[in-house]
Amino acid sequence: MGAAATGDGATAVNSRTDLALTVPSEAFVSPADIAAGPGLRKVPDEPRNFVGRRDELHAISKGFDDGAMMQVLYGLGGTGKTTLAAQWTVHHADQYHPVWWVDGRSAKSIASGLAGFGGRLQDVVAKIVTPEALSERAQQWLMSHSGWLLVLDNVNDPDDVRFLKTIARDHGRVLITSRLAAAVWHDIATAVPVPLLSEEAAVELFTRICTRHEGRVVAEARRLCAELGFLALAVQQAAAYCLLEEGLTPHRYLAKLAEFPDVMHQAPYEGSQLERTMAGVWEPSLDRLADTPLAGDVLRTLAWFPPAELGLATTNVPRPVLHPLAPPPALHKALLRLAAHSLIGLDQENVRVHRLVQAVARTPSEGSAHRMPHQIEAARARAEVVFGTRCRDDFRRGTS
Ligand SMILES: Nc1ncnc2c1ncn2[C@@H]1O[C@H](COP(=O)(O)OP(=O)(O)O)[C@@H](O)[C@H]1O
Ligand SMILES: [Mg+2]
Incomplete structure (x- = not known):
């Protein structure tokens, strides 16, 4: 806490009286009595060039409307789970309050995401309590309020999110993305598969990113997307490559892919999502x-x-x-x-x-x-x- 530490390190907080003087009264308010301000919202940017996924977007909405408290979008890495969750969240954020996006990859990242939420609930308290206490306060808040949405992206272990089952009950909604398949989630969340892109969506994604070779590109892009098995990440990387390198048509990209698979499965350039390699x-x-x-x-x-x-x-x-x-x-x-x-x-x-x-x-x-x-x-x-x-x-x- 360090509120009253002195130079010699001899005394920190001397007594409960000192503590009461240094801690603002808001810290003693129960999370149940805190109202969520309009700024309590952490939503990703709307995905660029979003394509397809009508059925999946509908399935997520219907799942929550039908009473599911927790849903998990699952599928192969690179198939588009995070992008789908982001698109759905951006377009449904006004139906929930608050909405909070959390990095779900580990128990630690989840606690840290919830601590961020707890901190935003009460700025003053955020400065004086530990992240653990903030995460705890966030959970108390969630348990005592309704209408909220938590999104946990890229959960690697269902045990990391099991505690949310009790918290979400009748109160809020939890949307998860994970590579772990449906069977792993059977006792926690309703599973929504995220399949490969349709051919139409894949070609649309390619031509939206790589707009340079109109005309010829569509037929070639169709073949390339098929070769890439309609995997969103691969289609997006191939399109970025073709855009980056002048004269690199989808046809030539395929030839390079056959010749230098290891190089082509590397990312085309640095500093963005595109750094992810297959x-x-x-x-x-x-x-x-x-x-x-x-x-x-x-x-x-x-x-x-x-x-x-x-x-x-x-x-x-x-x-x-x-x-x-x-x-x-x-x-x-x-x-x-x-x-x-x-x-x-x-x-x-x-x-x-x-x-x-x-x-x-x-x-x-x-x-x-x-x-x-x-x-x-x-x-x-x-x-x-x-x-x-x-x-x-x-x-x-x-x-x-
Ligand atoms: N529906 C989509 N429309 C446009 N681009 C998409 C779509 N789905 C995925 N992508 C692209 O593919 C990449 C990989 O998708 P991502 O959602 O990160 O996959 P996952 O979470 O399944 O590993 C993203 O960076 C995004 O650019
Ligand atoms: Mg993801």
């Missing part, structure tokens, strides 16, 4: 699977399975094909964990893997713990045994 988006999920090393092996092996038809966003791998990889319980566990992190889809017959996840997972990178050259080679050798002749040589390249 590999960088998925590797944190693999970091979290470190306790199941087989998961990484399975993903790197799946990377070599060719699609049934060219141009599909997702490759289907029949599950029996994978049986030689490991004993059934271990293989099953590895697949479940990959699915829980949205790195693969899983049904009774098939494993589904996005073509860009495949492309990245078969591209060696010295700087990555998950794609070291020897790991990639071992996976390829394994894939040759498991998939036989289907593991084609030209498949080594970034896209097929």
Whole structure:
């Protein structure tokens, strides 16, 4: 608190009387009795060039209207969860008060986001109490008021947000984004899947960002978007690349992607969201699977399975094909964990893997713990045994 520290460090606050004199009376007001001012609002900027997502925007509104207190937008990294949450929040912010956007990546970031909220509730108190106390006051406020909306972006552990179930009950609404799949959320939040962009939306995103090559660009962009599996982050990066480098048409971009996959999966320029790389988006999920090393092996092996038809966003791998990889319980566990992190889809017959996840997972990178050259080679050798002749040589390249 440090309100009355002296030079010698001998005395801090001497007595309760001193404390009462230095602490403003607002600090003793119960959070239940504090009114939220109009400025109590933390909402992201409206996403630029927002495309598609009509069904998902509608699903979020309907979910809350139908009484869901907590909803989670889940899906593969880079598919557009945060952007969707931001778009929905910006356009529905007037229906809730207050609205507060929180970085949900860890228990610490959530506590810090709530402390920020608590601080804004009472500026005077913010200066004299600890962040923990502010977060606690924020929770007390939320529990005693209605009509609010919290958005927690990029939650990595459902246990970090479980406490909000009690707080939200009948009072407010919580919107979460996460890579963790629906099964992980079943007892906490209503899950809303965020799929890949539609072809139409992907092409629109590309041509809105890269406006230079009108005419020719649309047909070429369509093919490029398909090659990128309609993943929003990849489409946005490809468009930014094409805009940045004069004369780089979608067609030429594809050729470069095939020739230099590792370079092209890097970000086109620095200092913005675009710094996120395709590999960088998925590797944190693999970091979290470190306790199941087989998961990484399975993903790197799946990377070599060719699609049934060219141009599909997702490759289907029949599950029996994978049986030689490991004993059934271990293989099953590895697949479940990959699915829980949205790195693969899983049904009774098939494993589904996005073509860009495949492309990245078969591209060696010295700087990555998950794609070291020897790991990639071992996976390829394994894939040759498991998939036989289907593991084609030209498949080594970034896209097929
Ligand atoms: N619906 C959309 N319209 C326009 N751009 C989008 C859309 N969805 C995603 N993007 C772009 O793709 C990038 C990655 O999306 P993001 O929401 O960060 O993905 P996620 O949160 O699923 O990892 C964003 O920076 C954004 O520019
Ligand atoms: Mg996100």
